[in-house]
Amino acid sequence: MKFPKVVNAYCPRCNAYTxxxxxxxxxxxxxxxxxGQRRYLRKxxxxxxxxxxxxxxxxxxxxVVxxxxxxxxxxxxxxKPLGRLKKVELTEVR
Known part of the structure; x- marks a missing residue:
């Protein structure tokens, strides 16, 4: 799946689409x-x-990507979870 490197999305802090x-x-x-890691290493x-x-x-x-x-x-x-994908590629915006 190809996904752009820059996307317009809603930002809750800015309260606008940026x-x-x-x-x-x-x-x-x-x-x-x-x-938990110490317990695992001890075992x-x-x-x-x-x-x-x-x-x-x-x-x-x-x-899961x-x-x-x-x-x-x-x-x-x-x-933003996309789900199970074989391949994800970030592309430049044209």
Whole structure:
């Protein structure tokens, strides 16, 4: 799916339709000091292997694509999920 890099969308902070820059959202790095991550790493230690069994059959072949729209005037960010797509391409505006 092709999506423009700049789109006109509603900004709740500006209370108007403004230009937004579009980028594809990607999650950040995992925090090693978070409680759940520390618990997971603690369970991995010792003679046992991994905490949960390795998955053998993968049913899903795509990931949910989320677009990040950032207002050019105030910098407010809107997340817009597109759903499951094989390929997303950001194109220039003509």
């Amino acid at each position: 230009e937004h820059t579009v980028s594809i959202y990607s999650h950040g790095k995992r925090r090693n000091l978070a409680e 991995l230690k010792g003679y046992g292997s991994s905490r949960k069994p390795k998955q053998k059959r993968f049913a899903k072949t795509t990931k 989320v677009l990040k729209l950032q207002c050019r005037q105030c910098g407010y960010v809107i997340m």
